[in-house]
Amino acid sequence: MTPPDLSEKAIPELYGINAFSDAVMKQRLPRSIYKAIKDVQEGKAELTLEVAEVVANAMKDWAIERGATHYTHWFQPLTGLTAEKHDSFISPIGDGRVMMEFSGKELIKGEPDASSFPSGGLRATFEARGYTAWDTTSPAFLKEDSTGVTLYIPTAFVSYHGEALDKKVPLLRSMEAINRQAMRILRILGNTSSTRIITTVGAEQEYFLVDRRYADRRSDLMLTGRTVFGCLPAKGQEMEDHYFGALKERVSAFMRELNLELWKLGISAKTQHNEVAPNQFEIACIFDTSNVASDTNQLVMETLGRVALRHNLVALLHEKPFAGVNGSGKHNNWSIATDDGINLLEPGDNPRQNARFLLFLAAAIRAVDEYAPILRMSAANAGNDHRLGANEAPPAIISIFLGDQLTEVLEELADDSRKKQKDILTLLETGVAALPKLPRDLTDRNRTSPFAFTGNKFEFRMVPSSESVAGPNVVLNTAMAEILRRFADELEQSEDPQKKVSFLIAETYRRHKRIIFNGNGYSEEWVAEAVRRGLPNITATVDAIPELVSNASIELFTRHGVFRSEELHSRCEIYLERYAKQINIEGSISLEMARTEIYPAAMEYIRRLSGSISALQSVSASLDTKEHLALLTDINDETCALKSCCDKLAAALARAHGIAEYGANARACHEFVFPAMQELRVHADRLESLVPRELWPFPSYEELLFRL
Numbered sequence: 280m281t282p283p284d285l286s287e288k289a290i291p292e293l294y295g296i297n298a299f300s301d302a303v304m305k306q307r308l309p310r311s312i313y314k315a316i317k318d319v320q321e322g323k324a325e326l327t328l329e330v331a332e333v334v335a336n337a338m339k340d341w342a343i344e345r346g347a348t349h350y351t352h353w354f355q356p357l358t359g360l361t362a363e364k365h366d367s368f369i370s371p372i373g374d375g376r377v378m379m380e381f382s383g384k385e386l387i388k389g390e391p392d393a394s395s396f397p398s399g400g401l402r403a404t405f406e407a408r409g410y411t412a413w414d415t416t417s418p419a420f421l422k423e424d425s426t427g428v429t430l431y432i433p434t435a436f437v438s439y440h441g442e443a444l445d446k447k448v449p450l451l452r453s454m455e456a457i458n459r460q461a462m463r464i465l466r467i468l469g470n471t472s473s474t475r476i477i478t479t480v481g482a483e484q485e486y487f488l489v490d491r492r493y494a495d496r497r498s499d500l501m502l503t504g505r506t507v508f509g510c511l512p513a514k515g516q517e518m519e520d521h522y523f524g525a526l527k528e529r530v531s532a533f534m535r536e537l538n539l540e541l542w543k544l545g546i547s548a549k550t551q552h553n554e555v556a557p558n559q560f561e562i563a564c565i566f567d568t569s570n571v572a573s574d575t576n577q578l579v580m581e582t583l584g585r586v587a588l589r590h591n592l593v594a595l596l597h598e599k600p601f602a603g604v605n606g607s608g609k610h611n612n613w614s615i616a617t618d619d620g621i622n623l624l625e626p627g628d629n630p631r632q633n634a635r636f637l638l639f640l641a642a643a644i645r646a647v648d649e650y651a652p653i654l655r656m657s658a659a660n661a662g663n664d665h666r667l668g669a670n671e672a673p674p675a676i677i678s679i680f681l682g683d684q685l686t687e688v689l690e691e692l693a694d695d696s697r698k699k700q701k702d703i704l705t706l707l708e709t710g711v712a713a714l715p716k717l718p719r720d721l722t723d724r725n726r727t728s729p730f731a732f733t734g735n736k737f738e739f740r741m742v743p744s745s746e747s748v749a750g751p752n753v754v755l756n757t758a759m760a761e762i763l764r765r766f767a768d769e770l771e772q773s774e775d776p777q778k779k780v781s782f783l784i785a786e787t788y789r790r791h792k793r794i795i796f797n798g799n800g801y802s803e804e805w806v807a808e809a810v811r812r813g814l815p816n817i818t819a820t821v822d823a824i825p826e827l828v829s830n831a832s833i834e835l836f837t838r839h840g841v842f843r844s845e846e847l848h849s850r851c852e853i854y855l856e857r858y859a860k861q862i863n864i865e866g867s868i869s870l871e872m873a874r875t876e877i878y879p880a881a882m883e884y885i886r887r888l889s890g891s892i893s894a895l896q897s898v899s900a901s902l903d904t905k906e907h908l909a910l911l912t913d914i915n916d917e918t919c920a921l922k923s924c925c926d927k928l929a930a931a932l933a934r935a936h937g938i939a940e941y942g943a944n945a946r947a948c949h950e951f952v953f954p955a956m957q958e959l960r961v962h963a964d965r966l967e968s969l970v971p972r973e974l975w976p977f978p979s980y981e982e983l984l985f986r987l
């Protein structure tokens with residue numbers, strides 16, 4: 280294959296050619312329609328069918344010029360994947376001929392048969408209808424593959440009665456919630472120019488690449504995304520020579536094509552590098568509004584998988600594909616900005632900006648402290664259980680890293696009772712609690728914190744690598760909206776808002792400083808210290824998910840119109856079921872591989888070894904066979920243990936299978952199936968280190984991690 284033209288000149292021309300971007304709309308829509316659609320995007324007007332007709336037509340012409348024959352509404356059901364249903368543009372005109380058509384109605388609304396998507400009891404079986412509705416704020420795009428070109432329209436997915444069935448609807452609602460409350464604060468602080476608040480997200484995505492020839496021969500990898508067996512090779516990640524190391528040519532070629540695909544979609548893939556573990560990589564895109572960034576990250580994950588296959592590679596997005604080497608995560612960089620470009624988490628360079636920053640910072644501190652269990656819930660899945668709270672970072676305890684300087688400023692503000700009477704501007708202007716220039720590059724260097732302030736944004740580092748970023752951002756936005764609501768209530772009632780701001784910052788810090796931790800989040804001492812501070816340490820998904828339906832959660836989300844109570848209950852059910860299914864699949868595959876691949880290989884070795892030993896003994900009884908017999912005994916013991924662990928796992932699977940209630944079922948998977956799998960693995964991995972390579976039935980870690 281000839282390498283694509285990535286010369287400096289070509290890239291700007293290629294960039295975004297597959298996106299129905301703002302620039303394309305400006306160029307192709309009549310001015311009044313363009314203006315109307317911008318108003319809709321900015322929440323200033325409702326979308327009319329008339330406007331939709333014109334946009335649909337322009338979209339269709341643009342797509343057809345680029346070779347599209349079909350369109351699809353693209354949505355994010357709670358399976359964790361994206362879904363699509365393709366329709367062609369053709370429309371019969373009655374005389375045996377067709378024309379290419381795409382109406383405003385078809386753009387605005389779709390009706391996929393929704394009965395097979397999880398709804399957690401929200402949709403009665405007789406009411407299988409679900410609707411997809413165009414998200415005007417996320418650009419439509421074209422996807423090309425060897426079979427053709429299709430127009431993709433990002434949509435939200437709701438039930439007949441308007442309940443959210445996807446990840447996007449609550450995200451959009453949470454953005455609205457924070458917009459409402461943050462605008463109140465801005466007005467109180469005297470801002471009259473901004474008209475809207477947007478939340479911004481930049482996702483850093485980690486993944487592994489393995490050679491497809493090897494991956495194909497491991498049913499665990501292909502079916503669950505992780506290896507349920509595998510012992511560490513002689514060389515692991517201890518050399519730390521992979522991080523930021525030179526990219527191998529095969530990987531470079533893959534990344535080149537990946538970038539090209541993403542750039543064509545108008546996705547600003549910006550950085551890429553080797554990660555800590557062998558064959559682990561990261562890709563980051565430039566931040567965007569939360570819902571666009573969330574769509575973009577889904578596309579990045581999909582594109583990673585697709586492009587990898589073209590290079591005979593398999594991209595693994597699982598949180599923990601390999602035991603004993605680092606797993607993958609996703610860093611969710613998050614901030615709040617105004618429509619006229621003010622980053623509200625930017626410290627700024629004058630006292631007024633400093634005061635605003637400190638107030639929003641205080642709100643974030645309180646939001647994370649108060650809603651830590653829900654935030655933790657948003658990062659829970661079966662894969663992340665191997666990382667959070669296991670022997671890997673980040674820990675399951677939510678804490679905030681602020682850096683020493685910022686912490687000092689807050690200490691200063693909160694500490695001195697003499698300052699109580701002064702207002703925040705006076706304090707900052709007189710330098711009593713002046714904000715130092717924060718060195719951007721230093722603030723990010725604590726890599727062990729799950730929630731780190733990095734100069735002008737927070738970085739939430741718990742997000743599972745395989746999941747949508749929508750969930751965590753729904754929690755962040757709504758929790759923040761709630762604290763801003765309380766601040767705004769207090770400020771609006773206050774006679775001297777400036778003084779009140781200073782009080783709020785100090786008071787909030789005093790009450791919530793337990794969440795701030797600038798030390799090493801991986802250390803044992805921190806776990807003990809966190810317990811002393813009363814911070815929750817939720818290590819398992821089965822304990823985290825039910826936080827969705829805690830009183831605090833229901834109160835929070837219903838107040839801000841982000842979730843109805845039924846929606847929360849349905850999600851709790853869906854997520855626990857998903858967890859149980861995943862563990863069940865992993866357990867079944869472990870059992871199958873152990874019984875049909877590992878056990879026969881071990882028995883074959885036993886046969887050969889016993890044969891050799893008897894042969895030796897028959898040659899001469901005086902030959903020493905003690906060591907061979909010891910080895911044989913070892914292998915036999917391990918094989919017997921493997922066999923009995925298989926039986927145990929089978930019993931655990933049957934036990935979980937017999938429990939119908941979803942909560943109890945998920946718990947049984949966690950308490951019985953998972954440990955039984957781990958126990959089985961111990962013996963399987965020991966056997967792998969004893970049985971000859973040629974007999975071992977599937978590729979080893981060495982092949983998966985070091986051969987590219």
Ligand code: ADP
Binds near residue numbers: 481482563567614622
């Ligand atoms: P790091 O040191 O973690 O690599 P970077 O400055 O490279 O930090 O940023 C990482 C991510 O944060 C990128 O995706 C970037 O676009 C994003 N980011 C930067 N500013 C913001 C912001 N204001 N809001 C959200 N994300 C942001």
Ligand code: MG
Binds near residue numbers: 483610738
């Ligand atoms: Mg980062």
